Amino acid sequence: MAADKKPILLCVDDDPQVLNAIDRDLRQEFRKDYRVLRAASGEEALATLHELRAREETLALVLADQRMPGMEGVELLAEARTIFPDAKRVLLTAYADTEAAIRAINNARLDHYLMKPWDPPQQLLYPTLHDLLDAWQRAYRPPYRGVRLLGFQWSPLSHDLKDFLAGYMVAYQWMDFETSPEAQALLAAKSLTAADLPVVVLEDGTALPRPSPTDIAARIGLNVQASQELYDVVVIGAGPSGLAAAVYGASEGLKTLIIERQTPGGQAGTSSRIENYLGFPTGLSGSELAHRAWTQAVRLGAEFLAPQAVTELCVQDGYKVLTLTDGSKVSTRAVVLTTGVSYRTLEVPGIDRLSGAGVYYGAARTEARSCEEQDVYIVGGGNSAGQAAMYLATYARKVFIVIRGASLAASMSAYLIEQIGNTPNIEILPFTEIAEVCGQDHLEKVVLKSHGQLTEQPARALFVFIGAKPSTEWVCDVVLCDGKGFVLTGRDLVTDPRYADSWKHSREPFLLETCVPGVFAAGDSRAGAMARVASAVGEGSMAIKFVHQYLDE
Template identity: 85%
Template sequence: MKKPVLLCVDDDPQVLSAIDRDLRQEFRRDYRVVRAGSGREALAIVRELHEREEPLALILADQRMPDLEGVEVLTQARELFPEAKRVLLTAYADTEAAIRAINSARLDHYLMKPWDPPQQLLYPTLHDLLAAWQRAYKPAFGGVRLIGFQWSPKSHELKDFLAGYMVGYQWLDFETDAEAQTLLARKNLTAHDLPVVVLEDGTALASPTPTEVATRIGLTVQASQELYDVVVIGGGPAGLAAGVYGASEGLKTLVIERQTPGGQAGTSSRIENYLGFPTGLSGSELAHRAWTQAVRLGAEILAPQEVTGLCVQDGYKVLTLTDGNEVKTRAVILTTGVSYRTLDVPGMDRLSGAGVYYGAARTEARSCQEQDVYIVGGGNSAGQAAMYLATYARRVFILIRGESLAASMSAYLIEQIGQTPNIELLPFAEIAEVCGADHLEEVVVRRQGQLERRPARALFVFIGAKPSTEWVCDTIVCDGKGFVLTGRDLVTDPRYATAWQHPRREPYLLETCVPGIFAAGDSRAGAMARVASAVGEGSMAIKFVHQYLDE
């Protein structure tokens, strides 16, 4: 948070130095003292402070200045900072002007020159004025601000991005928040530029991509080395675990994540069955801890950045990124994870990001205050989202096709849901259609052959997952559903008998058909969809990387 400013103004250099010295001596711990040698210079500083959204607590201006008198300086400054305290510094002969200025310039006080000793003639008055200013002062939000429309898919994308990286931000709805409109006008932008991200230094980014925001907030999107020992593709639990163990064991390690850290687990509002956290923690918190740990141990992380191609050249693995750059490595660990399957009903594509969301319960929960929301799916992710949304929403409806949650959800979640009065389970139900002009307004629910229209603020979809491996299936062997085949699956199944590319040994446990390329986590065929197992596989993969590199 920037310190509030005390502005002192006087055209006499000696007087200005004296007042500047006395103010700093008494107030520098809590305030920033700024000096101006003329009235016009002072007003330029005031305009700059206003543009940079820095707080101005008090202006102390001399009355007799040749270009602009002190009363006029205080009057004009009041237009931009009406709450700032205004003090006129006068000689005895200017007392009458100072008294008139109490009304005309809304003067708070006037001080006679000289003010020596300041402990008696200056500080008590200023302390009283500043105490009054502090009581009324509401500090402006000092972090990143996002201005947009509530129902804009691009605004939702940026909210989800900032939340995923645990960047504290303030959401300002252009249609309902006067501050949003004022801030936009101050940046000389219009509604056509939305969404707008305003950074801590005041820089405004009009309709930016997540990558543009990432670059400005200090994330790394370009590799720093020409060659790595191991590159981990994916920053979910498996990928971050591989990054931690790879870096800690001395490997030159790079992790590349295309969206936000944590993968699907990172969107979980509460994980209560992860070892070592008896009270639970959010997926984003777990991902942030692992991210910090990997970086501290020496791993390099590119995010958001996406790998679009993978090939082998002279034994090295060459990765092509979306920006056209290439990264060369000796070994690769694929931890690309899975993504939520889409719900194929009328209206879904049109309203995606405008009331219809895949995951994103934490991002949009507050906007569901005292509204009805619907969740499709019966897995743990759906249950965790329901518990989180129930804190804000009036009612939460969980739609499942079967009779109960017992076959797909952990017992502890089923018990919690049963004890939450504003969560209702709708068995034998599915979404037939979603309706709304520019945002979700209704869902059409099909139950036992009957259709029912229901008002809805939001629909959250958790209906299973598909592996994010489309880009690599031409290079390595995947099963019919797109999951990566590894280890013994490559040599025991006759369909893939010729896929393994090393003539002198069998593949290691997590190794794909290409020697030196490993897979871990949810995108691997046969993997268990649990955070703990993904972390275990990511850690194990580093052991096999060592064995491969030692060949």
Template identity: 80%
Template sequence: MEKKPVLLTVDDDLQVLGAIDRDLRTEFRRDYRVLRASSGAEALDTLRELKRREEPLALILADQRMPGMEGVELLEQARTIYPDAKRVLLTAYADTEAAIRAINNARLDHYLMKPWDPPQQLLYPTLHDLLNAWQAQHRPRFQGVRLIGFQWSPLSHDLKDLLAGYLVAFQWLDFETNPEAKLLLATTGFTAADLPVVVNAEGQALAHPDRTALLEQLGLTAQPAEALYDVVVVGAGPSGLASAVYGASEGLKTLIIERQTPGGQAGTSSRIENYLGFPTGLSGAELAHRAWAQAVRLGAEFLPEEVTGICVQDGYKVLTLSSGTEVRTRAVVLTTGVSYRKLDVPGIDQLSGAGVYYGAARTEARSCDQQDVYIVGGGNSAGQAAMYLASYARRVFIVIRGASLAASMSAYLIEQLAQTANVEILPGSQVTAVRGQDHLEEVVLDNHGQAEVRPARALFVFIGARPSTEWLCHTVLCDGKGYLLTGRDLVTDPRYPTAWKHNREPYLLETCVPGIFAAGDSRAGAMARVASAVGEGSMAIKFVHQYLDE
């Protein structure tokens, strides 16, 4: 059994050190081991010893003003020993500005002010959030789900993304490089020809598992529990999760259906720093997991399935799932979101999932250690991915057609990229081909009209999005690009003179079919921001209530 994760607190003031040690033990000793050090040098010795004994470090909390080594310097060095541990600076009011700079420059996770009394309000909530985020990413040795496969297998990549998307703690074992993988595979009765193989915590193994079988093994239901719902939410991105939270909390019998993983496109973001209430940012996966847990706690039902059709029968909406199951509901909220467009260059299809990835593909970041990676696209998602990959890759190149990132990326991200030494922008460039045998080996660039062939470990593509509404546009009205038309657009746009055929005016987020609403990125006119998606998802439930009360 793995030992309890460690919380390490560091302060040269023994009175303060004793106080923080006491408060940490009071709240966290059940699940964590609390250690302390009275100097930066002592703390580094402790970290090296923990690393030698292969003990997990969850969080290090260091005071800023210490003789010999300031807290920021210690936390920067700690990152080289335990890169995944949460790092918190303890500071006085006078050092607040330095602490905020350190969050940006040294990539600290948070800072706390002295004094922190009462700890129930000023200490514990912040540390619980950080530790929950660490636990979501931590992979304990020999515990939980293990995935055995080949690094360049697209199916192995899909399974890694699926497990990560549901925040299932799993251990990836590359069959070609990890001796443990061969030993574990031998115990399952499968051979290398059966890879990838998923082994759960009880030792049960599935070879080449499809999505449904794997999710059932993980305990996620595959059938709706009710014969009739008040509202079904299609899509579990930020807007869909917000709809589920508000629908369930207000007493509606709520079902949320998601064909991939919770979070949608936002869920793949490695770090979101402009979402209200999270001053140091959080990953899209963390945000999705919190919202998902909140919706389920409030009574929403979650179904990992794909909706393939929708129709109206006797006033009820009937959704057909890919399994053939039908779900009946009084109202629907469509939050199907968008997906990244495919890069159309020679060689791309053969290498998709084997070095070429759409979206952040956070599960592949560690395999890019000390390698060159390329990112195509200049939006916020591309910038967030570049900052995340820069922690692992030797160099990160951002390929954009324009002259700069200013027109498509937030200023805070542009500034962070400029301060990151191993990130380079390639303006006036585009990828014209990719090459490799069984995995990506080279990218071909058109750099200001000059052809360049460069070695590459991975290529991450963020080149705009298209709405995921192909199955909907024969039932509800879409614009020429496939986005769902709602509200006043149905009665004022001269291009659609007969879109709305009912006595009352449509509600703000209502489609041309009464009782079917749309929210988030797939809705025409929506803003591509997490906060606005959450707002629209919440608003949709208000209109659902009004519709149900008619």
């Protein structure tokens, strides 16, 4: 435990000589494991206790003299019990106050009383205090010192902050305001109310009411502003392809910047277990893969901006100028678009109102523990849905996979189908779809439609995996996209008669180059890409090869 976070012993006496003596003896014996504070009156001690509570300090023991003007020791120790109910309370008394001390032990629930003088302390003071502090230590649970998130279980804002912190692997403690007295006390200590929730309390004690991810980013060490005016290559999106491009760009000496609007890893980053990625025979989570690559790119010299989004791309004298959401601009010689895809929304009654409050797009791993011994539903039959089902099955009572077809064979890998078949609490509902979701402030039940029949079923959570659309809306007026919004690259620009006029340069476009020279696309948002982590990593790596060729022209 850090020195400034040791538990505290507070001694209180209005007689300066006695106070000096008890302070000296306590420090001599206990300073290795405890801090010793002193107060010259009951009122001063009470103010100290309130200050310690506001600073979230830990109080182990209060040792107070009985006969003090203004506030007697018994009265102070009774007040101390309301502020620090777990701290040990000891009364210092003269021989004449023995009966009063015994009554206080019975009535005010003091832990002990000690006679003055206590010389020698090795016999008359230390053994008693050691016994009391040993008992306190056995029951003591050190307070959590990291980031804490206070909120409502069914708040979409709380859910978004959980996902943000988890996405950057920031350790945090979730505190449900409705069920946690500790959360309620902490909120009051910060002079905040339920209207300020969700609240993020940082390790230094700073409270951020209703923060945005950007508000938190700088506090946890993320960069939200570029450090340079011009880069060799800017990678937009930190999914597998973007992270691969950042690793290879930085390792090959390019001044590389990667911009991510949410959290690293993209859709792959939310996968609970990727088991078919080369080199990991036992599999690994998507977040682990993302953060390995993130760390690798930073070590090699890449710069990251997150959470930050690009809203506009324009070309000026061959340079690419990117406008960010905060209005700042970044210039670069080349761009790699790895914007990935976003989940398609489920269009049924009640879905918008309950999104983030029991209805989640993607795996939403931060909500898995809240599904313990409950029924959950998954919509979709792809690999992402299968991986989520296997993960949720370790918590939920029953996991139902809702698919419109007859089986998973057409859309899911064989290894996942076999795992699901061997998991007793996963059930597949073929020829079924969600017709409606219901609940007051959170999801309570789903309405299933199968063979024309409607049935209502209780549900703790609904996870939606029904395909994806490219996140390219902001750039489709600059680079050429197909009818579904996927970016067209390479030979498609010159061989397809529909796009023959889009490439207006003497050389042919490079394999991953868009209709704008020096702007490349890789990963799931590129037309014709294969939706696999390995292929995305490969395309991101290849894009840097073509960036080099473009810069050498």
